[in-house]
Amino acid sequence: MPGYRLYGWRQTGSMAIEAALAEAAVPHDYLPVSRKTDANLRPEFTAINPRQQLPALVLPDGTVVTEGPAILSHIADAFPQARLAPERGSSARATHDRWLAFLHANVYEAMLRESYPDRYTTDPACAPAVSAAATAYVHWHFRILEAELGDGPFFFGPRLSMIDIYLWMLCCWVDAGWLADTCPAIDRLRAAASARPALAAVLDRHFGPED
Numbered sequence: 001m002p003g004y005r006l007y008g009w010r011q012t013g014s015m016a017i018e019a020a021l022a023e024a025a026v027p028h029d030y031l032p033v034s035r036k037t038d039a040n041l042r043p044e045f046t047a048i049n050p051r052q053q054l055p056a057l058v059l060p061d062g063t064v065v066t067e068g069p070a071i072l073s074h075i076a077d078a079f080p081q082a083r084l085a086p087e088r089g090s091s092a093r094a095t096h097d098r099w100l101a102f103l104h105a106n107v108y109e110a111m112l113r114e115s116y117p118d119r120y121t122t123d124p125a126c127a128p129a130v131s132a133a134a135t136a137y138v139h140w141h142f143r144i145l146e147a148e149l150g151d152g153p154f155f156f157g158p159r160l161s162m163i164d165i166y167l168w169m170l171c172c173w174v175d176a177g178w179l180a181d182t183c184p185a186i187d188r189l190r191a192a193a194s195a196r197p198a199l200a201a202v203l204d205r206h207f208g209p210e211d
């Protein structure tokens with residue numbers, strides 16, 4: 001039976017999935033889907049994900065999972081020994097899933113509006129306003145989460161979870177100066193995550209020099 005297959009590309013949402021697979025030590029094949037050539041829009045990938053978005057994870061039995069939180073939750077549950085999420089059915093898991101969904105639905109989506117505003121308006125003249133509003137929306141939600149963090153360095157204290165991995169990825173797309181000045185607890189989490197060898201390697205693959 002084939003193993004896990006991850007479809008991804010540099011500086012996309014696949015970064016969090018790569019990091020989770022690395023932290024959980026899950027063997028997998030990585031299949032690059034070039035955004036430079038719009039390979040995600042081709043029929044071959046559209047058949048995998050009709051939304052034509054990355055990432056997509058194909059499970060060993062052939063099941064296709066898309067949407068970041070769903071993929072991260074599967075990895076956490078399929079590899080519980082990695083302890084990347086609280087126990088299913090617990091209050092801590094409900095809290096974990098709440099904030100993971102919060103980040104995906106609000107911050108990740110707003111970052112798409114920020115970076116690709118032309119996709120969200122039929123009037124090109126409105127694109128700068130769409131982007132500016134999205135930036136304000138991202139900052140608002142970062143401040144909400146900042147108020148929820150304790151002594152850290154991670155959301156649940158010393159143990160890394162999928163929330164931290166997803167938030168770490170999102171921090172890569174926020175102005176570093178704004179983050180350090182406005183959200184010091186999140187910035188501390190970002191630094192702690194980046195210091196982990198597995199995540200540091202993923203960070204380099206996504207933001208380091210291209211091969």
